[in-house]
Amino acid sequence: PMRIGLVTGEFPPMVGGVGAFSERLALALAGRGHEVHVFSHRQSRPETAPGRRLPLAQLREPVEMGWGLLHPIARHWGWGDVGKVAEVALRYELDVINIQYQAAAYNMRNPAINLAPWRLSGLAPTVVTFHDLRTPFLFPKAGRLRRYAVRLAAQKAHGVIATNAEDYAKLQQWPLGNTQVRQIPIGSNIIPHEIGPQEIAMARQKLGVEDDDFLLGYFGFLNASKGADLLIEALSHLDSDVHLALIGGRTGSSDHANNQRLVQQVAKIVRMSGLEDRVLWTGFLPGRDISTYLQAADLIALPYRDGASMRRGTLMAALAHGRPVLTTEPNCHVPEFVHGKNMWLVAREDPLTLATAIEDLHKHEALRRQLSAGARRLAAGFTWEKIAARTAAFFEALVAHG
Numbered sequence: 276p277m278r279i280g281l282v283t284g285e286f287p288p289m290v291g292g293v294g295a296f297s298e299r300l301a302l303a304l305a306g307r308g309h310e311v312h313v314f315s316h317r318q319s320r321p322e323t324a325p326g327r328r329l330p331l332a333q334l335r336e337p338v339e340m341g342w343g344l345l346h347p348i349a350r351h352w353g354w355g356d357v358g359k360v361a362e363v364a365l366r367y368e369l370d371v372i373n374i375q376y377q378a379a380a381y382n383m384r385n386p387a388i389n390l391a392p393w394r395l396s397g398l399a400p401t402v403v404t405f406h407d408l409r410t411p412f413l414f415p416k417a418g419r420l421r422r423y424a425v426r427l428a429a430q431k432a433h434g435v436i437a438t439n440a441e442d443y444a445k446l447q448q449w450p451l452g453n454t455q456v457r458q459i460p461i462g463s464n465i466i467p468h469e470i471g472p473q474e475i476a477m478a479r480q481k482l483g484v485e486d487d488d489f490l491l492g493y494f495g496f497l498n499a500s501k502g503a504d505l506l507i508e509a510l511s512h513l514d515s516d517v518h519l520a521l522i523g524g525r526t527g528s529s530d531h532a533n534n535q536r537l538v539q540q541v542a543k544i545v546r547m548s549g550l551e552d553r554v555l556w557t558g559f560l561p562g563r564d565i566s567t568y569l570q571a572a573d574l575i576a577l578p579y580r581d582g583a584s585m586r587r588g589t590l591m592a593a594l595a596h597g598r599p600v601l602t603t604e605p606n607c608h609v610p611e612f613v614h615g616k617n618m619w620l621v622a623r624e625d626p627l628t629l630a631t632a633i634e635d636l637h638k639h640e641a642l643r644r645q646l647s648a649g650a651r652r653l654a655a656g657f658t659w660e661k662i663a664a665r666t667a668a669f670f671e672a673l674v675a676h677g
Contacts (some may be wrong), residue, residue, distance in 0.1 A: 276308045277670060279397070280364055280372040282391070284352060284380025286315035286345070288322065290524060290559070292496075292588045293377045293406055295464035302342050303663030311343030313369060314360050320347035320606040337363075352381040357391045357648070358635040364398045373402045376428060383412040389424040391620055400433040400673040406441050406586060429454060434673045436666070439586040441607045443595040457669050460585040462597035462659045478571040482555045484518050489637045492566070492572025492598070494522045495589035497538050502578035502603070505540055509578075509630035511548045516612065517637065519550075519576075522568045524559035529628045532621075569596045574636055574643060578629055582606040585657075594618075599646035611656075615642075617649030 281301055285294035297313060321338060337344040344669045346363055349356040364372060374388065374397050381388040389411065392401040410421035426449055434455045437443035444456040465506050476486075484490050491510070497503050503521065510519050545554045557568055569575065575593040577583070582605040583590060593600045600618040613618040621632045636643055 276310060277370040277667070277674065278310045278312070278367060279304055279667075279670065280312045280314060280316075280367075280369045280377065282314045282372060282388075282676060283375040284316065284349075284362060284377065284382075284388070285614060286313060286319035286347075287319050289316065291380065292464060293366070293375050293380050294319070294589065295463055296406070296595075297466060299374050299462060299659050300663060300666065301340075303659040304667060305342035305667070306660075307663055309667065310367075312337070313340075313343065313422060314346045314348060314363065314597060316349045316352075317347050319345065321345075325378075332404045333677055337554045341507060343370075351385065352388055353385050354387045354390075357387050357394050360391070361395055361398055364395065369399045370429055370674050371400050371402060372398070373404060373666075373670070374428070374432075375406065375602055376402050377406040377576060378409050378411040378425075380573040383406050384412060384426045386413055389428040392428055392433075395477060396431060396433070400676075401431075402670065402673065403432045403436040404436040404459075405429070405436065405442055405446070406438055409444060410586075423440075425545050433676075436669070439584045440609050441584060441605075442586070443606060455669075455673065459662060459665050460657050461588055462657045462662050463592040463654070464588045465562050465565050465569070465592040465595070467596045468563050470567050475571045476565060478567050482518070482520055482554075482571075484520075484555075485516075487516070488572070489517045489518045490572045491517065491633065492522055492575045492593075493577065493579060494592060495568060495576065495577075496524060497521075497536055498666050500580050502580050504537075505580070505626050505629060506576055507541065507544050507548065507550065507554060509633060510553060512627065512630040515553070515631060517633065518553045520557060520568060520572060522560070523565060524539070556571060565592075566596065568570055569598055571592065572598065574598075575600045576629070576633065576635065577602045577605050578621075578623075582623055583609070583612055585609065585611075585616070591644065591657060592652070594650045596652040597647050597654070599636065600642040600650060601629075601636060611659060613649070615646075616644065617653040619646060640643065640667070 281297055283297040285291040287298055301313055316479045395401050410425055437446050437458045438461050446456050488589045506618045573599045583602040603623040604620045621628050
């Protein structure tokens with residue numbers, strides 16, 4: 276067994292996809308017998324009893340989580356916070372340090388996390404998991420420096436993991452020297468629960484949806500790339516028996532002001548389109564309730580502006596629940612995604628085509644059942660046990676190589 280450190284900009288109870296991914300990975304790695312340490316922001320410390328304040332000495336110590344130790348030590352993800360990770364890595368003699376990279380989760384104005392593989396390289400092999408390749412803001416007119424900061428993180432790491440085919444192809448084109456590159460998909464952050472017909476009926480009733488209404492489900496936080504506004508525009512072209520449930524919270528812990536403005540913009544579009552009675556917001560929900568609403572929807576619609584991708588936890592959740600999925604064509608070939616077999620693919624940024632596809636799938640229940648069966652078969656390859664096994668094997672190879 277290895278002593279593994281996972282560095283993540285967010286972690287529950289903070290709300291966000293990378294944090295949820297890190298928690299599932301930590302559990303799965305611990306389940307394989309590894310000693311797991313998670314380094315995250317101070318806001319990830321589990322809540323104490325109301326009014327109770329922990330002494331300073333206790334705040335400096337890790338939290339025993341059952342699966343391993345949580346180190347809620349970062350304040351702004353600056354250079355000092357990276358130094359704290361180094362101190363803990365030395366204290367516990369970690370074998371490998373895995374940085375979960377998504378710029379928005381690490382204070383996009385600070386490049387310290389991009390330099391962390393260089394800072395930590397003398398302590399243990401470092402691996403960067405790129406949840407996307409978006410650049411940090413850093414400062415106005417940073418330009419090429421932003422792209423360089425992302426490449427530097429990959430170049431100074433011993434290993435790099437891409438979660439999807441698009442990023443894997445890009446990383447292979449970068450001059451990474453001896454850095455090893457692997458593609459390992461993410462899994463569903465929402466564990467499917469066994470939900471009975473009565474509970475599903477109650478969930479639809481809470482939304483005010485009749486038995487013979489057609490319920491679309493959209494899952495995930497609102498941001499510009501996910502296309503919720505396109506879905507609402509498509510809904511305006513459909514019959515009044517078609518409803519849309521926006522499942523989950525509106526923004527995550529790491530979302531910045533742009534996403535808050537988008538939420539307001541989407542709410543305004545709903546009002547101006549006269550769709551208040553047909554667009555239904557569930558608000559933030561625990562995992563079991565999200566699982567219930569996913570299963571209560573007749574069709575999950577995820578019209579990503581940049582196309583379907585394995586980096587999308589919302590898509591992986593829909594597949595894991597065996598739901599019929601309508602989404603947009605990937606921007607590069609993804610052999611696992613097969614139109615008409617495990618998902619229904621439409622052109623990107625085309626609300627009218629999206630509306631037509633929803634109407635067609637509304638009429639053909641047998642086709643939706645076929646897509647559901649295909650989704651289950653596809654999701655069987657992305658269980659957390661398999662993801663943890665592939666991840667641990669990569670770590671072991673790097674540790675053995677020295």
